[in-house]
Amino acid sequence: MNQQTIGILHPGSMGAAVAGCAATNASTVLWCTAGRSPESVARAEQHGLEPVPTLQELLDRADTVISLCPPAAAEGLARDVAACNFSGVYVEANAITAERTQRIAALLLRAEAVVDGGVVGSPPVNGKTPTLYLSGPAAATAGLEALFSGTAVRTNCLGSAIGQASALKLAYASFQKTSRVLVALSIGLAKEHGVEQELVDIASRRSDSYLAEPEYIAKTAARAWRWGPELEEAADMLAAAGLPPELLRAAATTLARWDDAKNNRKLTLTDALSKLTQP
Missing domain, CATH: 1.20.120 (Four Helix Bundle (Hemerythrin (Met), subunit A))
Known part of the structure; x- marks a missing residue:
């Protein structure tokens, strides 16, 4: 098992299922309950995610955070994470432009690394096997490949440039x-x-x-x-x-x-x- 603690922002249908796959190898997968709907609570429980009350607590405990939210919210969420001085690996996995991904990377100056991610396919449930395309620092992308090894989420590293995964x-x-x-x-x-x-x-x-x-x-x-x-x-x-x-x-x-x-x-x-x- 990978001894990392993972945070998911936020457990929508894709995010919760991806987080559930991460839970196969991670020690803990966290999600923040603040302001979330009963549907989010149900999805998080279904996939075995551990609730925490605040974003700050999630970020203080998580080694890696995966952002999977509606595209319009991606930069605002990244600013919130930056304001909490997150120092781990931030995976920007939303369906946004390469330019927006690069702006987000520039916001997270205290992060250990920012990885550009793009999920192609349906949520990994009922036999579905989406691919998480990755681009960014080699050590960080290798960690994500290990995190999802043997799960329904396949990984494919495209290179080191932030924006490649988003563009694809x-x-x-x-x-x-x-x-x-x-x-x-x-x-x-x-x-x-x-x-x-x-x-x-x-x-x-x-x-x-x-x-x-x-x-x-x-x-x-x-x-x-x-x-x-x-x-x-x-x-x-x-x-x-x-x-x-x-x-x-x-x-x-x-x-x-x-x-x-x-x-x-x-x-x-x-x-x-x-x-x-x-x-």
């Missing part, structure tokens, strides 16, 4: 979560016209992910001149069906950055991405 998390989330919204819009539009089953039948014939085919980006750029107007038409139909059209209009605006790549079959992935950065 948001790069994946930008596709994974937006794609779910696109599914809702596509199904909603098809349902409005009574063809939702046909849409599902079309999609079922292709089960792989475009995210795994970056070479397709150049082909997309070459076709953007006609795909953009097509999406504008689709956006008009969404609006007519009472569905929000903004996402498709934004996609059409993005495609417009490739207007001068019309039918360019020699366009490379590098060229396509470069054009995408130029308004």
